[in-house]
Amino acid sequence: MVSIAVLGVGRIGGEIAFLSSVLGLADELIVYDAATPFLRSQVSDLSHMGLEIPISTDWREVKDADICVFSAGLPRNADVKTRADLLQANLPVAIECSQAIRNFSGVLITVTNPMDANNYVLCKKNGLEPRHCIGFGGQLDSARFRLAAKARGLAGEFFVVGDHGEYQVPLFSRLDQPVGLPVREEILANLRGASMEIIQGKGGTVFGPAYHIAELIRAVIEDRRATLTCSCILDGEYGLSGCSLGVPAVIGREGISEILDWKMDDWEKSHMADAGAFVAGLCREIGV
Ligand SMILES: NC(=O)c1ccc[n+]([C@@H]2O[C@H](COP(=O)([O-])OP(=O)(O)OC[C@H]3O[C@@H](n4cnc5c(N)ncnc54)[C@H](O)[C@@H]3O)[C@@H](O)[C@H]2O)c1
Numbered sequence: 227m228v229s230i231a232v233l234g235v236g237r238i239g240g241e242i243a244f245l246s247s248v249l250g251l252a253d254e255l256i257v258y259d260a261a262t263p264f265l266r267s268q269v270s271d272l273s274h275m276g277l278e279i280p281i282s283t284d285w286r287e288v289k290d291a292d293i294c295v296f297s298a299g300l301p302r303n304a305d306v307k308t309r310a311d312l313l314q315a316n317l318p319v320a321i322e323c324s325q326a327i328r329n330f331s332g333v334l335i336t337v338t339n340p341m342d343a344n345n346y347v348l349c350k351k352n353g354l355e356p357r358h359c360i361g362f363g364g365q366l367d368s369a370r371f372r373l374a375a376k377a378r379g380l381a382g383e384f385f386v387v388g389d390h391g392e393y394q395v396p397l398f399s400r401l402d403q404p405v406g407l408p409v410r411e412e413i414l415a416n417l418r419g420a421s422m423e424i425i426q427g428k429g430g431t432v433f434g435p436a437y438h439i440a441e442l443i444r445a446v447i448e449d450r451r452a453t454l455t456c457s458c459i460l461d462g463e464y465g466l467s468g469c470s471l472g473v474p475a476v477i478g479r480e481g482i483s484e485i486l487d488w489k490m491d492d493w494e495k496s497h498m499a500d501a502g503a504f505v506a507g508l509c510r511e512i513g514v
Contacts, residue, residue: 361457
């Protein structure tokens with residue numbers, strides 16, 4: 227019996243509730259959104275699939291869920307250039323939604339941007355177990371890296387670490403061939419701009435993130451021990467702490483079962499240090 231809670235059932239959260247139902251990931255759903263008439267419509271629409279999955283809208287039940295996806299809050303639009311620019315708007319949303327996860331012992335998946343800072347805030351403010359707090363974004367960035375690298379004839383393993391934003395770090399050292407600086411910078415620029423192209427064209431990203439979040443949920447409930455890049459609360463790993471940041475991790479039933487210590491080249495190490503400094507700065511600004 228798997229119970230999945232979704233806080234904020236807009237574009238992404240609604241799709242997660244939908245996919246969790248149709249893919250058979252959830253036996254029951256708990257969904258909450260501040261926009262009550264919208265929430266009611268989402269619940270009706272979901273229930274009209276006729277899947278006989280109970281759907282609760284009582285946020286007090288979230289604490290007993292196996293998995294809680296935090297996807298409430300403002301998305302970017304064409305005028306909001308970076309994810310970090312959403313901090314002031316979405317921090318109050320994270321604080322407000324914290325009441326639902328104060329005694330939560332399941333696995334939290336943070337989606338709302340700036341995702342790394344929000345994952346850190348939700349973990350620290352609610353006294354959650356760090357290994358239970360997974361920030362989502364690295365899988366999506368890695369899939370985009372795969373596309374950009376393959377388009378240039380590059381092969382190998384495709385992982386992006388660092389922050390889910392301007393300070394993402396594609397791991398070129400895991401590719402089968404050396405990649406020079408100009409191509410690295412070109413791919414990095416491509417990755418940084420990937421979401422905004424979609425936001426300008428259709429208002430926001432849905433299919434890419436929703437698919438990978440569903441895969442993340444599957445890795446947890448099926449205890450897959452999958453190696454994924456996701457944002458983890460760091461305590462000295464990669465020389466960083468005081469932040470949540472994208473790193474390679476083994477994901478299973480208890481959330482993050484291990485943070486992997488991968489070798490990086492000098493370019494990657496330096497970009498990783500910049501990412502850590504940036505997100506730790508945001509977390510200090512918030513006061514956690
Ligand atoms: N991590 C990622 O890879 C990734 C990918 C896509 C979107 N996002 C982020 O996810 C968030 C949601 O994006 P979206 O496109 O679904 O936006 P959306 O506007 O479609 O949905 C957000 C929902 O949150 C609700 N909400 C706002 N304040 C709330 C509160 N205090 N309590 C409960 N619900 C509240 C809104 O009513 C709305 O339904 C954004 O911050 C976006 O940037 C992250």
